[in-house]
Amino acid sequence: MTQTSTALDRAALARWRNAIIAAFGLGGISISAWGPRLPAVTSELGVNTGxxxxxxxxVTVGSIAGLLAATPLLHWLGSRRSVTGALLVVAAGIALMGGTLATGLLPLVAGAFALTGFGIGSLDVLINVEGSAVERTAGRTLMPLMHAAWSVGAAVGSGIGAVCAAAGVAPSVQFIGEAGAIAIVALAASASIPSGTREEDHGPAMSRADHLRHWLRAWTDWRLLLIGVVMLGVELGEGSANNWLTLSAQNDHGDTAAGAALFFTVFATGEALARIFGGPVVDRLGRVRTIRVTTALGILGLALFILGGSAWLTLPGVVLWAVGVSMGFPLGMSAAAESGPNPAARVSVVASIGYLANLAGPPAIGLLAESTGLLGAFWLIVALMAAALVSAGSLGARR
Incomplete structure (x- = not known):
């Protein structure tokens, strides 16, 4: 890799790995900051589901801009500064979200959501490219563990939301406090990220135009697009849980605000545990069979949550839902990196598809819910997870 071609000693590699794991964790905390508090945000702003x-x-619009900006930022600022900058933008957006909620002015709140989305969108591509580089340098599979850190962060973030909801802490106060913590951890961890960009050692150096051409060409690779179909299903399932699970649990299943927030904590914890302990399952079954099994369980879990009338059905449904979306993203990243030359461009493409599904899907679910209700809208997730099940063969080893 250019500018990082000297061999890293084990301690430096461990610090790099831990810094990226920390960045994944901060991403999870960020993406779950507002989801568990949506009932309170809805009440505070006096608005409806639409x-x-x-x-x-x-958030989606900002994330699209962040996804498009991630690769140029990487080659302009280098890995360390681009990842740190993305995290600081996320912190600024969440702090602004808290400040604008207090004003009640929807245009300002919308701008804060967009800024947060920009930071998270760029961060997601950057840390997946970094994670792939760490994995290649270490010579062993690390992406599931890194994505487990995202899930742990989401569980921590949702737990913070549940505690704040139970204690009556205003969302604005919670968001500002979380933003400060994210900024402090980001600055502390960034020193362990090697400088430079993540390019392959062999071949001539590529210009920015060459990088853009490689990235655009990757969008015509049918295998990457099929991996993207898997991403669409599992990431819509994850993103919808992040944004709508608490509101649906409260409005459709009659839980309290604190109980609804704990429902999402169960979801995030289940997803994290599935990723932490899923490695041996992947080694035994392979990527393709693992995705088929987990997405089938996710479809069953969603059906239980939609149709179940009591916690005896909906709570196991949430656990199976979490398992169903747990492995698609990390295994999709590994499959994309192995699918051909220029792994960074390929990881960027698949991460972009997955992240667009994660953030573009929930607003679509919200608009659909205006006519069908949230539980009715969740059948769209079931349909796309079925498509992911059918497309799972694209994650097989490259021939």
């Missing part, structure tokens, strides 16, 4: 869906659409 308006909340539009605010989430602002």
């Amino acid at each position: 308006t909340i869906g539009l605010l989430l659409a602002c």
